[in-house]
Amino acid sequence: xxxxxxxxxxxxxxxxxxxxxxxxxxxxxxxxxxxxxxxxxxxxxxxxxxxxxxxxxxxxxxxxxxxxxxxxxxxxxxxxxxxxxxxxxxxxxxxxxxxxxxxxxxxxxxxx
Amino acid sequence: xxxxxxxxxxxxxxxxxxxxxxxxxxxxxxxxxxxxxxxxxxxxxxxxxxxxxxxxxxxxxxxxxxxxxxxxxxxxxxxxxxxxxxxxxxxxxxxxxxxxxxxxxxxxxxxxxxxxxx
Numbered sequence: 001x002x003x004x005x006x007x008x009x010x011x012x013x014x015x016x017x018x019x020x021x022x023x024x025x026x027x028x029x030x031x032x033x034x035x036x037x038x039x040x041x042x043x044x045x046x047x048x049x050x051x052x053x054x055x056x057x058x059x060x061x062x063x064x065x066x067x068x069x070x071x072x073x074x075x076x077x078x079x080x081x082x083x084x085x086x087x088x089x090x091x092x093x094x095x096x097x098x099x100x101x102x103x104x105x106x107x108x109x110x111x112x
Numbered sequence: 113x114x115x116x117x118x119x120x121x122x123x124x125x126x127x128x129x130x131x132x133x134x135x136x137x138x139x140x141x142x143x144x145x146x147x148x149x150x151x152x153x154x155x156x157x158x159x160x161x162x163x164x165x166x167x168x169x170x171x172x173x174x175x176x177x178x179x180x181x182x183x184x185x186x187x188x189x190x191x192x193x194x195x196x197x198x199x200x201x202x203x204x205x206x207x208x209x210x211x212x213x214x215x216x217x218x219x220x221x222x223x224x225x226x227x228x229x230x
Contacts, residue, residue, distance in 0.1 A: 006154070032217065043116075043202055043221030044155070089154060093217065098143050098162065098206060099170070100219055104154035 003027045004092050006103035014111050019077040021106050023090035026071065031095035035064060035075045038087045038105070047088075048075070051095065080110045115139045116222040118203050124228045131190040133225050135203030137183075143206040144186040145170075145219065146178065148199040155202065161186055193229045201225045 005024045013019045023033075031052040036044035050057040050064045050073070057064050063076045077084055087105045115138035125131050135144060145160040147170075157170030159178040167178050175197060177189045190197055203222040 004154075034218065036219075036221075041224070043204075043223050046218050046220065049218065091155075091219070098217065099157065099160065100145070100204075101157070101171075102147070102155035104152060 001026075002104070003030075004090060004101045004103040006090060006106050008106050009104070010107045010109070012109045012111060013080045015082060016079045019075075019080045019084065019108055019110070021075040021077075021088050021090075021108065023073045023075075023103055024071055025073075025092050027092070027101075028071070029094045030092035030101075032093045033064070033066060033073050034091045034093075034100070035062075036089045036091060036102075038089065044089060077108075080108075082110045082112050084108060085110050116203060116205055116220060118201075118222040118225045120225060121223065122226045124230065125193055126230050127194055128192050131193050131227065131229075133188045133201055133203075133227070135186045135188070135222060137186075137205045139205055139207075139220075140183060141205040141207045142183075144180065145204040145206070146176070146186070146188045147202045147204060148172065149202060149224075150199050158188065158201075193227075195229050197227065198229045199227060201227060
């Protein structure tokens, strides 16, 4: 059973606007969350992470929000750029463990 | 690509044949992982290793075996390939908690190996 879920397979956004990608998880033992970006024919690359002691982490245009009570996290990209068009995966891990569980991915298209 | 090399990058094989994918790292990281990526399933963990000769199963380990005889190499073997094992396979490494200068535990992926089983 999928422990990390990304319910939107795809998202289209105009250039310059905000992109919001969502992720839900079921395992209450998850304490550490990551977002990865993947271009076709390449491996996923790390984007940003957050631990459960925080509810927000920001890195340039990328911000991740964590709502632990709702078991929900989101990635905000502001402003969106055409180069952001890619598949985005969220991942979760227990803080004391070294297994990472991934969602099914959301394909983001930023329209120029 | 952060010192991770996967080989072969592409392979076409027939049902029933054995296949071995190799992952080589130059980062001296303790943890190594094999994932497969399939449409509608995202990335699913097959096996992982937490040290030389130390491995454990992931979510979708049936039909796969792994070996790690050296820190730098992690092999994934399909003893008898089936069409359901057609996929893109990714190796990843991690230094574990504290393996990253920021203290964050981050997976770094290789470029992938595309396997087609006919």
